[in-house]
Amino acid sequence: MSHVLPRLSAVEGDESSQRSPQGVENKFRPEEFGVHPQSGFFPPQPLQKLPDAFGTWEQLLADARSCLTLNNDCSEEAAAKRPKGELWRNGVRDMPILSVEDLTENTQLQRAHMVLAWILHFFIHSMPQSQEDSQVHVPQSLAIPLVEVSKVLRIAPVATFADTILWNYELIDPILPLTPQNIKYDNLFSGTETERQFYMVSALVELKGTEMLKIFEDFYNLRDYTAPSAVEKIAVDLVQLKKIVGALAEIFRLILTTLDPSIFYWKVRPWWVGAKNTLKKMQWIFDGVPNSAVLDVGGGSAGQSSAMHALDIFLDIDHKLDAERSGRSLQADLSLVERIRQYMPGKHREYLEHMTSIRPTVRDVAQSIPTLVEPYNEAVLALKALRDLHIRTVTLYVASQSRSTPSAGLVLEV
Numbered sequence: 487m488s489h490v491l492p493r494l495s496a497v498e499g500d501e502s503s504q505r506s507p508q509g510v511e512n513k514f515r516p517e518e519f520g521v522h523p524q525s526g527f528f529p530p531q532p533l534q535k536l537p538d539a540f541g542t543w544e545q546l547l548a549d550a551r552s553c554l555t556l557n558n559d560c561s562e563e564a565a566a567k568r569p570k571g572e573l574w575r576n577g578v579r580d581m582p583i584l585s586v587e588d589l590t591e592n593t594q595l596q597r598a599h600m601v602l603a604w605i606l607h608f609f610i611h612s613m614p615q616s617q618e619d620s621q622v623h624v625p626q627s628l629a630i631p632l633v634e635v636s637k638v639l640r641i642a643p644v645a646t647f648a649d650t651i652l653w654n655y656e657l658i659d660p661i662l663p664l665t666p667q668n669i670k671y672d673n674l675f676s677g678t679e680t681e682r683q684f685y686m687v688s689a690l691v692e693l694k695g696t697e698m699l700k701i702f703e704d705f706y707n708l709r710d711y712t713a714p715s716a717v718e719k720i721a722v723d724l725v726q727l728k729k730i731v732g733a734l735a736e737i738f739r740l741i742l743t744t745l746d747p748s749i750f751y752w753k754v755r756p757w758w759v760g761a762k763n764t765l766k767k768m769q770w771i772f773d774g775v776p777n778s779a780v781l782d783v784g785g786g787s788a789g790q791s792s793a794m795h796a797l798d799i800f801l802d803i804d805h806k807l808d809a810e811r812s813g814r815s816l817q818a819d820l821s822l823v824e825r826i827r828q829y830m831p832g833k834h835r836e837y838l839e840h841m842t843s844i845r846p847t848v849r850d851v852a853q854s855i856p857t858l859v860e861p862y863n864e865a866v867l868a869l870k871a872l873r874d875l876h877i878r879t880v881t882l883y884v885a886s887q888s889r890s891t892p893s894a895g896l897v898l899e900v
């Protein structure tokens with residue numbers, strides 16, 4: 487291959503370089519953006535439970551699974567649980583309004599967001615609704631602290647990828663570090679193995695993704711891209727990146743063997759849904775919060791994984807071309823990406839914005855150095871294969887299921 491592949495998808499940046507010609511001032515330091523050298527976007531240790539003063543929140547989360555079912559679940563088991571569910575929701579309504587001001591550490595704020603966001607989704611999606619309802623009220627005991635902590639962390643006030651994957655993991659052996667072999671998920675909405683495996687696959691993708699972050703950091707910290715040693719390093723790293731993306735695809739394939747499409751679509755996904763994602767538009771009113779209609783309440787998705795967005799930015803994938811090919815407007819496409827990023831912790835979003843602003847990109851460098859063309863193109867093709875696999879997964883687990891009959895006991899959403 488003699489030329490760099492047309493862009494799969496590069497956010498066109500401005501001309502201003504963040505890097506001085508010698509590259510001296512612009513050291514790229516992921517730690518400044520809350521990105522850990524070993525655990526990447528994960529906190530290096532599982533988040534500890536909140537202090538006793540916030541014990542009510544922790545207790546409600548711990549009790550939720552045994553009391554609640556989806557509001558459209560008509561099974562006998564669900565019917566038997568309903569009285570307990572009403573008591574649980576009354577417990578949420580009756581909580582004192584606690585301020586998160588007393589939580590001084592970032593990891594405590596993350597845990598508070600995670601606990602409150604999970605309570606929010608448990609609360610809303612378990613609450614019986616009638617056909618006529620177009621609004622659901624989030625009681626102020628939950629709404630006020632959740633919005634407060636979301637503002638501090640600069641993240642949407644709903645259960646995001648961070649809440650279900652990054653801040654929700656536990657270690658199998660607490661003495662050992664976070665590795666693919668030593669991670670587990672016990673806090674679940676549906677309690678199904680399919681939900682657990684979705685979190686596991688997402689976490690394994692994210693953990694493998696930390697290897698890419700080191701490659702990005704090394705590239706952005708190169709002083710002179712044209713120096714023979716730098717060119718050699720970039721070539722080696724691009725080959726390695728291709729291998730990592732290939733390994734991500736292998737991990738991704740686990741979805742097909744470990745997740746049941748029907749259970750995923752009917753029993754798991756509804757718990758993650760936010761106000762803006764439902765077929766029936768249901769407005770979420772956050773009582774006690776001014777202007778709550780403007781909050782980002784789209785719900786959680788693995789599309790909010792910062793590692794996957796960072797890969798797109800590093801390879802300079804062109805959303806302009808993506809938009810043109812699919813008939814969407816560029817504005818719509820870029821604003822979709824920007825909207826998705828509101829569901830990431832603010833620091834992680836800044837990490838991505840910082841990456842986007844750095845020039846030259848690896849694509850620019852590959853275009854000017856012939857020996858880098860092939861390794862660059864190979865890495866892009868590996869990403870294309872991963873995306874194709876993702877689209878096939880979406881078809882199987884979402885599009886096809888939306889035309890299927892719900893699992894036993896569930897009624898169709900209206």
Ligand code: HEM
Binds near residue numbers: 691879880
């Ligand atoms: C059963 C498995 C999965 C299904 C059904 C699925 C479904 C979807 C859907 C419907 C979207 C569109 C937008 C949205 O809802 O946010 C999306 C976007 C996305 N998903 Fe997944 N997903 C799955 C697994 C994963 C995993 C494990 C990852 C990686 C951690 C991932 C990464 C992404 C990314 C980065 C996007 C953003 C848009 C893009 O770049 O194409 N997905 N996914």
